[in-house]
Amino acid sequence: MKTSTIGAYPKIPAGSGPSVRSAIQRFEHGTIGPRALYDTYHAVVQRTLAIAAEASLDATTDGQIRWYDCFDPLCRDIENLAAGGLLRWFDNNFYYRHPIVTGRLQFQGGTLAAWAREAVGASAVPLTVALPGPFTVQALSEDRSYHNVPKLFGDIVEVLQLEAASLAGTGIFEVQWDEPALAVGAASPSLEEARQVYRDLLSANTVRQSVALYWGTCSSWLLAFEAADRVSVDAVTDRGVLTMLARERYPFEIGLGLLDARDVRLEDPTELAHTVEPFAAQYGTDCVWVHPSAGLELLPPDRAAQKVGLLHTLKHILEEEGA
Amino acid sequence: MAKTLNTTSVGSFPKPASLMEARTRYRRQEISSAVLRVEEQEATRAVVRLQEDLGLDILVHGEMERGDMVAYFAENWEGFGRSLPVRSYGNRYYMKPIVEGPVGLGQAAGFTVQSWNQARALTNKPVKGMLTGPYTICDWSFNTHYRDRRALTLALAELVHEEAQALEDAGAQYIQIDEPAISTRPEEIGLAIEAMGIVTRGLSVGTISHICYGEFERIYPALLDLPVRQLDLEAANGHFALIDLIARYPWPVDKELALGVVDVHSHRLESVDEVKAGIRKALEVIPAERLFIDPDCGLKTRTWEEARQKLQVMVSAVRQVREEEGLA
Numbered sequence: 001m002k003t004s005t006i007g008a009y010p011k012i013p014a015g016s017g018p019s020v021r022s023a024i025q026r027f028e029h030g031t032i033g034p035r036a037l038y039d040t041y042h043a044v045v046q047r048t049l050a051i052a053a054e055a056s057l058d059a060t061t062d063g064q065i066r067w068y069d070c071f072d073p074l075c076r077d078i079e080n081l082a083a084g085g086l087l088r089w090f091d092n093n094f095y096y097r098h099p100i101v102t103g104r105l106q107f108q109g110g111t112l113a114a115w116a117r118e119a120v121g122a123s124a125v126p127l128t129v130a131l132p133g134p135f136t137v138q139a140l141s142e143d144r145s146y147h148n149v150p151k152l153f154g155d156i157v158e159v160l161q162l163e164a165a166s167l168a169g170t171g172i173f174e175v176q177w178d179e180p181a182l183a184v185g186a187a188s189p190s191l192e193e194a195r196q197v198y199r200d201l202l203s204a205n206t207v208r209q210s211v212a213l214y215w216g217t218c219s220s221w222l223l224a225f226e227a228a229d230r231v232s233v234d235a236v237t238d239r240g241v242l243t244m245l246a247r248e249r250y251p252f253e254i255g256l257g258l259l260d261a262r263d264v265r266l267e268d269p270t271e272l273a274h275t276v277e278p279f280a281a282q283y284g285t286d287c288v289w290v291h292p293s294a295g296l297e298l299l300p301p302d303r304a305a306q307k308v309g310l311l312h313t314l315k316h317i318l319e320e321e322g323a
Numbered sequence: 324m325a326k327t328l329n330t331t332s333v334g335s336f337p338k339p340a341s342l343m344e345a346r347t348r349y350r351r352q353e354i355s356s357a358v359l360r361v362e363e364q365e366a367t368r369a370v371v372r373l374q375e376d377l378g379l380d381i382l383v384h385g386e387m388e389r390g391d392m393v394a395y396f397a398e399n400w401e402g403f404g405r406s407l408p409v410r411s412y413g414n415r416y417y418m419k420p421i422v423e424g425p426v427g428l429g430q431a432a433g434f435t436v437q438s439w440n441q442a443r444a445l446t447n448k449p450v451k452g453m454l455t456g457p458y459t460i461c462d463w464s465f466n467t468h469y470r471d472r473r474a475l476t477l478a479l480a481e482l483v484h485e486e487a488q489a490l491e492d493a494g495a496q497y498i499q500i501d502e503p504a505i506s507t508r509p510e511e512i513g514l515a516i517e518a519m520g521i522v523t524r525g526l527s528v529g530t531i532s533h534i535c536y537g538e539f540e541r542i543y544p545a546l547l548d549l550p551v552r553q554l555d556l557e558a559a560n561g562h563f564a565l566i567d568l569i570a571r572y573p574w575p576v577d578k579e580l581a582l583g584v585v586d587v588h589s590h591r592l593e594s595v596d597e598v599k600a601g602i603r604k605a606l607e608v609i610p611a612e613r614l615f616i617d618p619d620c621g622l623k624t625r626t627w628e629e630a631r632q633k634l635q636v637m638v639s640a641v642r643q644v645r646e647e648e649g650l651a
Binding site: 010011012014020021024025068069085086087088091092093094095096263264265297298299300301302303 | 406407408409410411412413414416417419421462463465467504506507508536537538560561586588589
């Protein structure tokens with residue numbers, strides 16, 4: 001059984017230590033300069049990666065520490081995709097700058113690849129870069145240019161392919177496409193359409209690619225991602241997805257989001273182990289991942305760290321039991 | 324107060340550096356609560372003075388005593404534990420409370436009246452009493468005690484009602500119950516309405532609910548059933564698309580609309596003309612006597628000068644529209 005984190009992580013410390021929040025405040029008040037701000041970001045990235053290493057995770061994101069939100073690197077790397085006004089991030093008290101399509105999308109690249117290189121260089125744990133997938137990008141963007149959904153969507157898929165390609169040489173472990181919009185029903189393509197889009201998206205690159213579904217119904221989309229290396233599901237919101245995954249062996253590795261990324265309460269590691277064991281037997285220990293149900297940034301930093309620590313405990317229990 | 328297009332503000336104002344420092348020193352136990360209160364009162368005085376100087380019709384006290392609109396109540400009521408901060412956007416964080424036991428007023432019954440009273444004493448204009456709604460307090464807290472969100476929301480509604488009653492008893496003419504989380508889960512709009520019915524039960528003052536940064540189309544027109552006299556909605560951030568939504572349904576004759584006309588999350592200063600355009604668009608669907616004008620949300624994320632300038636633009640736009648349209 002493998003463990004990982006799958007998204008954003010708190011940018012502030014649980015105790016003392018570098019804090020993006022404080023650094024930005026001091027930068028805006030003029031008491032530190034660009035170098036000190038940059039160095040703080042780097043130090044927080046390092047701390048986030050160190051937490052993953054201490055927990056012996058098998059993969060981790062860099063916590064998206066430099067990111068304003070999940071669309072931030074796309075808005076920086078794609079010409080004519082601009083960061084717009086704040087909107088609620090699904091049913092969370094978190095707000096993202098919704099992307100605005102102002103002209104025909106062109107991939108320029110540079111920012112995310114640089115951030116990925118920085119994280120890879122600082123990480124003892126294989127690095128995952130999690131990006132919003134095409135259905136989520138399209139569903140949450142405001143189109144002020146195309147006024148033609150199929151044409152816009154086709155270009156979104158192409159620029160995302162180029163973004164993934166730009167990461168191929170950075171040393172990352174995988175690109176993870178997040179599709180909460182599918183899970184919550186903010187995007188509703190047919191299953192066949194989703195399957196075709198993902199077949200095209202994933203086939204364009206040699207980098208390992210996975211898909212993450214969270215905050216809604218994951219079960220109904222599993223068949224859309226047969227070409228993915230791993231499909232991660234939110235088993236907290238959609239408990240029924242475990243039944244689906246147990247009913248047949250899907251052709252991809254499975255990621256079980258069993259730790260509630262929006263609840264401060266810690267799960268019982270023994271109960272988690274009992275949930276995971278049958279899947280390890282069915283899929284093979286190398287093909288089963290356990291992770292939080294989503295990124296941990298919606299938790300206070302101490303609780304987020306405890307959830308990562310719980311993954312370490314869980315792994316230890318399962319290794320002792322031979323799973 | 325004018326008869327049409329009354330101007331107001333939503334709630335929070337930027338805290339001056341001296342107050343921020345005092346709050347830090349208080350947390351470090353370097354100063355007493357009495358010293359902190361003096362700083363808060365001085366800052367409140369400045370907020371009231373600014374609004375009077377600009378000519379706003381209905382004032383707010385600026386929430387100088389509050390760090391966060393939910394944590395403030397959690398810190399004063401029973402049943403809540405504290406957590407470390409959680410980010411909500413950009414570089415804004417809030418202390419997301421943890422409900423660990425039955426919620427109750429404890430010793431804090433009527434605790435919001437004091438700050439309202441202090442502001443009221445500084446002006447002859449009406450000052451809004453400011454509360455956070457039960458649905459939002461529930462949604463922005465971790466719940467480790469109540470069996471479900473409904474049970475927690477309704478328990479909180481009784482507490483908010485007690486605060487609202489205390490403000491009315493103290494003489495508040497307007498009580499604003501902020502519910503920014505109300506559009507979070509459209510399937511729970513009925514619960515939010517039920518909870519607001521508990522909050523406003525038996526009140527005779529003007530009740531307002533401020534709602535922002537949500538997808539209004541997901542809860543419209545059900546939102547019109549929220550039992551308050553005035554809906555205070557953010558519109559500038561969405562380039563006034565809100566008004567297109569409102570125009571699809573008859574505006575209730577017993578409801579007022581407060582329209583957010585400046586974006587509080589942008590450093591950019593709006594022009595008077597673009598604010599006027601937003602107001603004129605709203606006037607096409609809401610009668611002037613039931614249309615109030617304010618910023619999109621609380622101004623605490625702006626600098627003092629940005630807040631002043633945005634309010635100035637807002638007031639100038641309202642005056643020009645009143646004059647050009649021949650409104651009183």
